[in-house]
Amino acid sequence: MDRLPDEALLSGLATGDPDLAVTFVRRFQHRVFGVAMAVTGDPQLAEDIAQQTFERAWRHAQIYDSRRGSVATWLTTIAHNLAIDAVRARRTEPVAPEDLDALLGVVTETPERWALADEASSRLRAALARLPREQARALVMAGIYGMTAQQIADAEGIPLGTAKTRIRAAMAKLRKTLASVRRGDHAE
Amino acid sequence: MPSDMSCEQLREASAELALGVLPGRERAEAIAHLDRCADCRQFIEPLCRVGERLIGLLPDQEPPLGFETRVVRRLTPDTTAHEGHGSARARGLGGRPVLARIGLAPAAVTLAALCGFAGWAVGTAIEDVTASAPAAPRGEPMLVGDMTSAADAGRSVGEVYAHPGRPGWIFMSVALDGAGRPYSGKVTCLLERSDGGTVRLGEFALREGQGDWGSTARVDSRGVSGARLVSPDGTVLATAHLQTGQVLTGTGQT
Incomplete structure (x- = not known):
């Protein structure tokens, strides 16, 4: 399963298989958390955002389109957008x-x-x-x-x-x- | 109703638009302009790539301890999440989210169509996608089919996705756990060609009738008609008729 292409893993994620979910999360968690941390600077908020990112990917896996970029890029974009939304909602300074x-x-x-x-x-x-x-x-x-x-x-x-x-x-x-x-x- | 923005104005605003920081009204005007101006669409596309690449420069970071477990638990709420390999048992088909898939692709947001993922504000734009007027098809062609039981004709026992791109790949999810004793053991996945021939793709194990499997594979969308799952003694366990479809937007389906 570790050798599955990213796209296949994403498609499989929607089946609810825990092994696939673990493989998927393990493969991308550092990237997703890194983006969330860079934008928010807050580990707790970054974790929330990273969790939401994986949920969004799971829920919307069907609209991923490899012609527009890699799975990693897609997840990075989701994490970035969520992080900016969160920061905009909080940031006063x-x-x-x-x-x-x-x-x-x-x-x-x-x-x-x-x-x-x-x-x-x-x-x-x-x-x-x-x-x-x-x-x-x-x-x-x-x-x-x-x-x-x-x-x-x-x-x-x-x-x-x-x-x-x-x-x-x-x-x-x-x-x-x-x-x-x-x-x-x-x-x- | 957005007012008319000129090409010059669009190009002045294009950097902010590509980075997703153009304020609402100007953004609406810019998108309305892009909708009808091919030259400006061509102009902004590489700027969107810059924005995407910029985010890609951010460093990876180690998430907090237990993060993986917490996320997996949220993705598969009726299982016990785990950190180790192979300890979880796949859920039956009845427990998983329904995959909305073959269908006619709905709309795309103009900016998303131009800028790839950089144009998405996922969480807002994804919801907007289905609400906005169709502009261009999104999603990509893929071969998709329902696996049906050979022993219990017509009963859906799984799904197959085959992607004809490079690299091509196939993924299937099976739950042959209906009537009788569910099969456990190795199964072989065969692709059925339109000319009647078959191509062996690989083997995987079913446990009590259940299993998921994926592999890279050469998939010719014009030459492939179906997929077949057979046991080592040649018994056909399930078949799928594959059709080309475009992946349907998933909003509200789970």
């Missing part, structure tokens, strides 16, 4: 500067443990690390913490237009990086 800096450090680091990551991810990390700090912060606030441009403007003490420009500029650079990976370019 903008994300703490030290949390943001720590997360930026994590998503831009390129240590040996990422050596086996796919090329697109490695190049994306490197491109993120090369962004001007203020653009990288805006991108992480929007893309990971789910903050609107207005919230970013308030948190950074900048005009709304500047926040929008930073997000747009950062996205354009990362888009270019991914496009170059697709084309097989080795230099950017």
Whole structure:
């Protein structure tokens, strides 16, 4: 059962078989919990979100479409959306500067443990690390913490237009990086 | 009713839209624009991939002790959850959620169609999917069929899913625990071809008539007509007629 492809495991999950459920959860729990923790920073809330993520996947397994991405990506997206919803419901203060800096450090680091990551991810990390700090912060606030441009403007003490420009500029650079990976370019 | 957004405005808002942080009204206007502008749809698609990839950079983390057990218990509420291998007994078909499947695929949300998973706000958008006007088919073609008992003609005893993609795979769930003594032992899964031939896919064990099994397999959706489960002495235990269908949205089915 450990060798079952992710897609088959997901289909089988709907049968209610506990062995399949264990295999499925074991395979993806670190990914799902990691995303929930990164967004919420709260282990208890992250656990709730991770549990909900698996329940959503179980309940909606029939609409998973492998043409849109892998099972891991699907679960990651579910966990991220649930985490942002939870944080939006709770957060009264903008994300703490030290949390943001720590997360930026994590998503831009390129240590040996990422050596086996796919090329697109490695190049994306490197491109993120090369962004001007203020653009990288805006991108992480929007893309990971789910903050609107207005919230970013308030948190950074900048005009709304500047926040929008930073997000747009950062996205354009990362888009270019991914496009170059697709084309097989080795230099950017 | 959203007002008309120009291509230029859409492109200015596209980064926020792709990251899911565009406020409600602007988002509605942007989606309405994308619905009718192929160029802008093409423009935003790679931005959605960036958003998806960005989340993918987040590190894995070890969940708290007992997490696996708690989740499995919620997914299979009538069983005793467990951490070890092979200690649980599969539920009968009667106890599991009904799989709504072969059907005509309903709607997709425009952004979901464009952005893959990044366009989903699962939990909100999934519910929206069924409520919104059909835009494009979602789900993917798959061969699906009900297993019926060979001994008790017509009685449903399981389900088969066969995915013709690459890698292709097959998954089946069987519960031959009706009349008489349920079969325990090895069974062989055969794919029936449209030309009358069969292809042996593999073996698995049934315990008291019950079992689930899956494997990677080459599945040609045009050349496969059914699946068959046979015991080692060649007795046909169950058969399934496979049909191509699109997976139906699961909202409210469980």
